[in-house]
Amino acid sequence: MFRLKILLSFILSIPILVVNAQQNASISGFVTDSAGAITGASALLKGSKIGVTTNSEGYFQIKNVRPGSYTLLISYIGFKGISRNINVKEGQQLKLDFMLQSNLNDLEVIDIKGRTATTELKQSGFTVNAIDLKAFQNSSADLNMVLNRSTGVKVREAGGMGSDFNFTLNGLSGRQVRFFIDGIPMESFGNSFGLNNIPVNLAERIEVYKGVVPVELGADALGGAVNIITNQSAPKFLDASISYGSFNTVRAAVSGKYTDQKTGLYVNANAYHNYSDNNYLMRSNPKYDAAIKVVENGELVERDVRRFHSAYRSTAGQIGVGVTNKKWADRLELTVLYADTYKEIQTGATQDKVIGEVTNNERFFMPTIKYKKTNFLTRGLTATFFASTSIQRSHVPDTGNYVYTWSGKGRPEPISGELYGIKSIYHYRNTANLARANFSYEIDDNNSFNLNYNYSHFARRATEDLGIVKNNTFEEPNTIGKHVAGIAYQNNLLDKRLITSVFAKFYALNALVRNAVYFSQNQTYLRSDSKTSNNYFGYGAATRYRITNDFGIKASYEHAYRLQEGEELFGNGIDVTSNIALKPENSDNINVGGFYHFMLTEQHLFGLEASYFFRNAKDFIYFIPSGGVYSMYNNLAGAKINGVELEARYTYTNLLNFSVNGTYQNAVSRQRYEPNTSTPDATYGDRIPNQPWFYANANLEIGINDVWAKGNRLQLSLSSQFVNWFYLNWESRGSIESKNKIPTQLSHNAALSYSVAQGRYSIAVEVNNFTNELLYDNFRLQKPGRSAFMKLRYFIK
Template sequence: MKLLLFISILFTATVTYGQFSINGKVLDDKKKPVPFATVQVKPTDKNTRTDNNGLFNVDNLSKGNYEIHFRCVGFDEKTVKVNVTKNTSINVVMSQATTELEQVTILGKSEATLLREAAYAVEVVETEGFKNSTVDASQLLGRISGVNIRQDGGLGSNFSLSLNGLSGNRIRTFINGIPMDYFGTSLTLNNFPVNQIEGIEVYKGAVPIHLSSDALGGAVNIVTSTKPIDYVDASYSYGNFNTHRASLNAQVHDNKTGFTARVKSFLNHSDNDYKIDVHLLDFESGKLADEPTEVRRFHDAYNSKMVWAEAGVMGKKFADELMFGVLYSENYKEIQQNPYATGTPAFPVGEAFRQEDKLIYNFTYHKKDLFTQGLNVNSYFVYVDSEENSVDVSPNRYDWFGNYEADVHPTTGEMGRKSDFTLNQKNLLGNVNGEYVLTNNHSVAVNYSLNKLTLQGADKHQPQNNTQFSNPNDVLKQVVGASYTYSAFNDKLSTIVFGKQYFYKLFAVQSNYQGTESSDFNYDNDALGYGLAATYKLRTIQFKASYEKAYRFPESYELFGDGLNVIPNQELLPEESDNLNLGLRWSTPPRRNRIQAELNGFVRNTKNYIRFEPRMNRSYYVNDPKVLAQGIDLTVNYLFNNVFNLSLAGTYLNLRNNDPESAVYKDRLPNEPYLFSNLTMSYKQVLPSDQTLTFTTISRYVHDFYLAWPSLAASESKSVIPSQLTHNIDVTYTLKDGRYNLSLLCTNIFDAKVYDNLNQQKPGRAFSIKARYFIQN
């Protein structure tokens, strides 16, 4: 009741001061409107952007003197001083910059800089310069300090994201604030086309309440473009291993009525027939060859497709954005080997596969100054109807040359028990966020999120799956959050205090291995999370600190398995973590040569750490009672004349078992890299007639790490995943100021043999070419 009363007061309160506004229009040297320029009012923390016609409005200002800063890519910054004694209108002319701003650097645009200067430990990647490249979202994230992207193989293979000591489901990913994992395997970070992305926000440690999910130690939010403009963005790329990636995005917007319709779509395919080294099996002696033989993967093809259509209105008095949408996606993946095998097994898989179909309905609503000045509301609702099919029924035994012997194991599949498992999932997601600006220095926010999941399925061959999923299994998560933000000393000091109340309910059916016995399992758990984030800014230095008591409840995949390789464990306990971040950010004043550096230290003290235990076709998730992560990450950026950019990012992670009663006490966690870094260099040459040529190189290093618990490793040579050093080069040519674009990419230039997750070999050198057409009105 107290919370409901607080929300009621928040949504109905009004203030009696700050009744004035500043509005106006921003033009360029040719008296044309400058859309989407950032408008920041100092000494307040108020900021906005100009609309498609260059118009802006800032409300709820008290009498006094203000400095208004105008920033936009391609223009010199403009500052206007205004004395406010009444509602004030101004016109501003911005001069075009003599040299274009760097498009690729992580320094980002002005909006990104403002977000990075917030109290949360957050990195922002602007994607404008990458939209012509063949990279995907996961490859961009891998360039950030503290972030490690791991992938089992080629396009569409299993991958995981690690952020400052925590990985997997502990790090939540979002699309425009909507949890991304519920969109399915056809829409993930490693296949999401980068030209659909406006920016990527990476929160290290404490997570804002508007990203209201049970993230344990960080979050990644992909922001797609919602500008009220007409545009068409089409691209196609082709590369080695018969890899095709196509994308088509378009939007129409009517300024008068506000009607907006948009479509986002992509199609991905790869044979993934890259070469690997295999110790072949001698069927007569039963021994593996001493020397490896190079073979080509033959059953690892991948297909995914998505169409996402939305329609609604933008820029109206009752809604800044009100959109309804439907998304359809498909995903098909052949299985070349058991995904949880250590290294490369002697017997490949030749017929097993997985596929997934999803139909998703979404509704979004955003409005600033709803009912009263300073009240901002953002909300979404999503319904997901999904069907997944996992099939492993072949009795044939394959070798690594694609040959097979028929009916060798007639009672089993290629990886274990025969299975033709269909799982239906229905998911309802909702989020409502309200923020109210009390004064220039005080604001409050509340948030509510809902996540209800129902699973039901059947298996044509495996009784355990039939029994476990014959009746619906239900998972219900709810999070209620509230925060208070205070700023002082002309915004030099900013502090955020927040709390999150978690509600969790689980109903599951437990079945024995034979599927002959079953029992109901119920689990309820409520938890209170809380935290604090603060920052203090000087002229060139910014200090940051944050703490969060965070919780994460098991995901359906961890609880119920996949019906094929991962067995269920419905008795997993929720994770609980104390997370501390301390950061320092330094930058030189804007000039011809500019340097920025950021140093971040972190501690993650986690109870009931959920860890994956790979056991071939009997893999499962377990709780480790105590795990402690300590580490440091560093990023240094050097920008010369907005033409040459050099970025170095490195991370050291000390992730260890911290349970004194464990046999592996103080051991590093297995299969987890602890030292990695990357170096990115970019040079851009502006050519006549609106042409640009950009060269980018990326070098990445991962130190060797243990595959198993170090103290239990039987043989060091077989228990260490070797170090990795790879180099990529990307050349991009743009014509007609970005309308026509062509990109050439070479990954793993020196064809290094690279092994990663569970010591599985990754692709060697590969080339790709991408053409992109973009036009806007």
């Protein structure tokens, strides 16, 4: 940490000595279209050779401009160019923003001759999916649905809207993958702002980093990270939509921004409302040992039933007020977020257990402040700061006296609560504080540094109304503090054909566990307050070599850590005990891949991306179910994971777009002995259970422009997904007949959309799982069958 401070001081101090000597002016600004930043746009002073291109944020800066009058030309293939006469004064730092309009006559060659932000990211040294969400703006999908179609990603949902989900990325899943919104950790945003809630209209693109994560995200991620990029660049727009469909499902979303160009003041707002009864048909499936039986006329009969007590609602709103393009700030913004969630819990780990009364009500409030400044203190240094504090309150009553069946009726039985065998009314209060600082220093066009620091503090407290629970470990707050710092150096060689980034990360954890339950040497449970504090170091590198403009290879490596979470250390206060001896997970992650794009003609574009990945993960954190009084989390020796993924794309002008991707992964246990014994573990070398190991997707889009009128577009979208069967439990335990499987899945979706007036108005109809397949992401937890939705959207810029 001391060395990081020295390096930062060095970066800041030396250029400051010469900044006052710079008398020449500079011209800078952002180039955007209606959807956000444009990467690779040209900014040129007419009649000279002075010019630059925009970076991934659409930002450009022309340095050392002599005083005088100029014509500034802004251009990008596929868009109408802009020319502006400017007068530059001595020492002036002139800032100008530009929004380009689409040039329909040039659209057919955009993907061939220009590189968008998503293309540039895919062709970086990191193994990353960059998903442009423009193609999904007219669908009623949430972000989980979009991610589930991308290479290397599998999202497993327990049911319909709002259900629990598990996110798997190249064989690592759950908390091993971190999630961000504009680089800010989503763990601070509450459950209402989860991937299964956020509509596609609120985001511009999604970045999925696999195994190796850049330091600017500040993540303790073991398996990778997902970063959602919202529309921040467009100065004025309004996007409103509403959809309605099966199971009384409603999705409404609105986002907008207004900027006063004279003062730089702006207001932006995002809001959405999701609701569903989730009363889809549960089909009895004896073949899968998932028969549904109900009592009718005193007899137990098998039949299909509608789900009940499964409703879900989430409502969220965010409003921000800020200022842009000032001498002291490129952007300063104050934002307030409020969210409210209601969820009816219906099943346990499988659909065999039916829950009829338990609910979870959550309210979330978070104010934030954001600041960004280019040429911060000195030229070439960009600083961004973020800080937030949040309060999340949850109310979970579990006071049932009845045992429920799929008939929807309860029968009186001597039970105490439905979840834990004890009646309770819990009120949880989670508080989180987050601070982030990032400094990016561009020495010259080929050398740059990035320094990032991320601090988070989490506290959990709970009260219980009934007083039956005698051992509430959350009567006093349990706390976790995390520090993640990183520094990276990037070098470009051979006219930027070779890009290399090396980085190092520092992790620190401080936790206080109140009344920690532990098993003593005399075989009794004891309690005491416990503290834990540890530091760890990670490191890595990423490189890309572009052999030709369209063909390149890349490789990346990281020794990564994932620090412990609150529930893993604290327990849940009821039947999951704390484990202060729990160690963080760590892994050595390697990616090797390449990309190739080629044209048969200017109308036919082909793309191919392939990669190999290897993960050597140690100290896996896993859950040990109760064999007596308490369950707990513990460390597993680890696993080795290797696999390949492939994506192929074909585009014919703006008429047809087809892509197919597939992922194969082999994750095997490396635990030689049973925990804390010298007994050989029979599962050593087995494939890790309850995890998909082969899955594939296919997507087809056919669109026709100027249907019935100029500027209108009719588009048909088809998608299919295949998931091979996989075991629920270890292969070496039990006979072939007794081994439970999650069956092979093949599902198909279709959507038809029509937009008019260059996309200002649109209507879309879509059908998910139109063949009405029986789908199971998890063992004996049936997903919805066929469902249909209609969406109306209005967009103006």
